[in-house]
Amino acid sequence: MKIAVQSEDFDLNFELTRMRESRKDIGALVSFVGLVRDLNDGDTVSQLTLEHYPGMTEKALQTIVLDATSRWAVLDATVVHRVGSLQASEQIVLVAVASAHRDQAFKACEFIMDYLKTQAPFWKKELTASGERWLDDKDSDHDAQQRWQLP
């Protein structure tokens, strides 16, 4: 399991190769890469700045990944989240999950992303032609997280 919060870019192949290294029981690798879109809420975004709460961020991500591991047959998982200033089309976040079976890997990967969106202390500020603006949280993200809750 690897959790990283960093300003540097990440390399998907490198992370997946590391996860596959010296083991042959992985049948499915599902990965999510989030990118900066040039358009948000109808405005052109020239820069995105990501702030976070050092110390709490890593702990929150670890809790989320451990939750996923307790619910699905996860063999390994990697989360890398960037902070600082990013341009359109740059990579923001990577979540990769290895499992023997694809349904487990898909569910765990989507779960981690949905919880990351609502539970990990990151905040986004966009730069548009009309200035800077902090992003608000989205109802759709809260809904996405809610659907995973156990009865």
Next chain:
Amino acid sequence: MKIAVQSEDFDLNFELTRMRESRKDIGALVSFVGLVRDLNDGDTVSQLTLEHYPGMTEKALQTIVLDATSRWAVLDATVVHRVGSLQASEQIVLVAVASAHRDQAFKACEFIMDYLKTQAPFWKKELTASGERWLDDKDSDHDAQQRWQLP
């Protein structure tokens, strides 16, 4: 959209970079990589051979990807499936989906995999200590496909 059936290995970074090239509207890239496991049904697998139906395979994959594109907001999709002889931990299949939003990319990617498993003409033969055996289709794969059917 790219569909390929090939004996050569594929490179995930290369495929994702190609999909991201010269566009900035992608917010989510979900990819699935299927690998040869060294253990299946309790036996050690030393080699996996993949046969397919040339001509029909490409057509079936194209139909599946177009179905996904009609159901979710897919910006681009790539499917690469290998054929021939593969060793444990080698890559078998790649499905990558680009979308503005993560839920669309996750759904389309899982849909394509579930349909590929039951609709695309590929057959697997395993080599174990007790000889060669053709794999049977799995109920769990048919169930996985069924759940996508529209009412």
Next chain:
Amino acid sequence: MKIKIFDFARLKETWKFSSEDLELPDAELSLLKLKGLLAKRSEVWQKMLLGSLKVRGAINHELVDDQALIVDGDEVAFFPPVTGG
């Protein structure tokens, strides 16, 4: 009518051919009837086509069911349930 038959995986290994040109007196024929005709060739054919394997059929690269009609020039394929991915 003239048709072409392809087969794959277990069927190909058992029947020891991968494609065959076939000339039939009929102008059209259901997939089920073609299976019946071929099953008469030998016990090996019968066992593969009408046994427990759940053989699937395709006409011109499209998966079809037993009622599908085959006409002159068609490419027909028989194979076991698929197991890719």
Next chain:
Amino acid sequence: MKIKIFDFARLKETWKFSSEDLELPDAELSLLKLKGLLAKRSEVWQKMLLGSLKVRGAINHELVDDQALIVDGDEVAFFPPVTGG
């Protein structure tokens, strides 16, 4: 008791500080009561803490609700709803 307060994003920009050491007469205090105390500092503080922003709180790196108790040595953080990923 002595506690440390952190704030992030919109709150940090508005309040113009990112961490503060605070000494309070109480032995323990709910998060809601601490919000009430800080809100008395000025209209700016009140607006951010008790306005429409839905401020979230964390104690020692754990998300908590308004009823959570703060004790000596705790690290308390206030921030807007998170928007990473």
